[in-house]
Amino acid sequence: xxxxxxxxxxxxxxxxxxxxxxxxxxxxxxxxxxxxxxxxxxxxxxxxxxxxxxxxxxxxxxxxxxxxxxxxxxxxxxxxxxxxxxxxxxxxxxxxxxxxxxxxxxxxxxxxxxxxxxxxxxxxxxxxxxxxxxxxxxxxxxxxxxxxxxxxxxxxxxxxxxxxxxxxxxxxxxxxxxxxxx
Numbered sequence: 001x002x003x004x005x006x007x008x009x010x011x012x013x014x015x016x017x018x019x020x021x022x023x024x025x026x027x028x029x030x031x032x033x034x035x036x037x038x039x040x041x042x043x044x045x046x047x048x049x050x051x052x053x054x055x056x057x058x059x060x061x062x063x064x065x066x067x068x069x070x071x072x073x074x075x076x077x078x079x080x081x082x083x084x085x086x087x088x089x090x091x092x093x094x095x096x097x098x099x100x101x102x103x104x105x106x107x108x109x110x111x112x113x114x115x116x117x118x119x120x121x122x123x124x125x126x127x128x129x130x131x132x133x134x135x136x137x138x139x140x141x142x143x144x145x146x147x148x149x150x151x152x153x154x155x156x157x158x159x160x161x162x163x164x165x166x167x168x169x170x171x172x173x174x175x176x177x178x179x180x181x182x
Contacts, residue, residue, distance in 0.1 A: 022048035034095035038084025043077030
C-alpha cells in the first residue's frame with residue numbers, strides 16, 4: 001500500500017507492513033484480537049501478533065499469490081492460498097493492509113460483514129469525494145495516526161501519511177477516537 005511513484009507497482013499491490021506499525025497499534029489502543037488477515041502476503045501482520053501475544057493462537061491468513069503463501073508457511077505463519085475477497089467474513093475480526101488501489105472494495109466488504117475491521121490506510125483515505133458518502137454512513141470508531149512514516153519497501157518512507165482505521169459492529173459510547181503511535 002505504498003504511495004511510491006514507481007512505474008511498476010509490486011504484484012497485486014503487495015507492500016509488507018513493518019512490524020512496528022502493528023505492535024505499536026496493539027500496545028497503544030484497545031482492539032479485539034484479530035482472527036483473519038484476508039490479504040496476508042508473507043504473514044507480516046500474523047508475525048506481529050505472534051510477537052505481541054506468543055501464547056494466543058495465531059490469526060489465520062489468506063493470500064492470492066502462491067509464492068507469498070509458500071514464504072509465509074516457511075516462516076511458520078498459517079496462510080492459505082485463496083482470494084480473501086471471496087471468503088465470508090462474518091464473525092471475523094479483520095486486521096489488514098489492503099491493496100490500496102482496491103482498498104475501498106476491501107474496506108466496504110469488511111465493514112459490511114466482519115464483527116470488527118482494522119485497516120492500515122493512507123490518511124487521505126478519509127478525504128476522498130468518492131468515499132465521502134461511505135465515510136459519513138460508516139465513520140471509523142478509531143483513527144490511529146502513524147506519527148512516523150512506515151517503509152513498505154525497505155528503502156525509506158514515501159510521501160503519504162498513514163493511519164489505522166477501526167470499525168466495529170459494537171456501538172461506541174464516545175463516537176470516533178483519535179490517537180497517535182510511532
